[in-house]
Amino acid sequence: MRLKVDLDTILKPWFRVLSLAQQSPPSWYRDRIREELQERRIAKSKLHKLSETSDVLFAISRARYDGFPVHKLPPFTIQHFPVYAYMLAKYSSRWGFYRMAAVLCKAPQYNLVREVVNPSKDHKLNEVSSRHNLNQEEFRRVGRRLRGFWPLLP
Template structure:
């Protein structure tokens, strides 16, 4: 059952269109960081969220050509919630940034981000990457966060 899941993930990662990272060790470092956060998660909700981050990091690395680990075999009864959560979480973030860019009069198709928009310093990083006025971008994102469905 791995092949259909791999095809879906490849298609999804292409849609997100995130930039390849350099150096290649960046991918391994992200997976390690997410695994650490997964180990410290306490509640079932936190564990689901952190596990989705681990799976996202592994699948992104694989799709970008840097397979740092393999994903476990897909078992629908065990994994459907995890994959649904991961796809929703990162797609909502991706769309959030594209919407914010549009509201800041920036071509939305250039903005491709999935980092958590709940921290202002991360919004400043995104604004800087896309030459968007950081004050305006922060203001728009704060307003958008009030109504946008974001998963932790």
């Protein structure tokens, strides 16, 4: 059975919702893909491989969406469905996590908090709060609490 889906039908609206900041210089995208491919190569468990593969696809699709198509995405097939589904769930959850943390911290412009870095470590919470001029202590405290029940995928 062949599943024929145009990836742009799914990914373009999704990236519009995420509305992530475009990165500079353009080599940033190539560097991220290279890093993610390296992490994928050393992944051991099936879950870790799935997660790292989703990171590779995210890096490629983000570069493509931002206008720097440095690699081609694999087609959306039954074989790749779990990876794409995992990617959408993982990065949407992270995006929602940061948005909720900003709301709970009463950030005056919570809607400008658009992040997808892994919030499982305090230093990532600190980086995000710094980028958005939020109270670091408060944001970290709220982020730690949210991590206790927010559905974050590894």
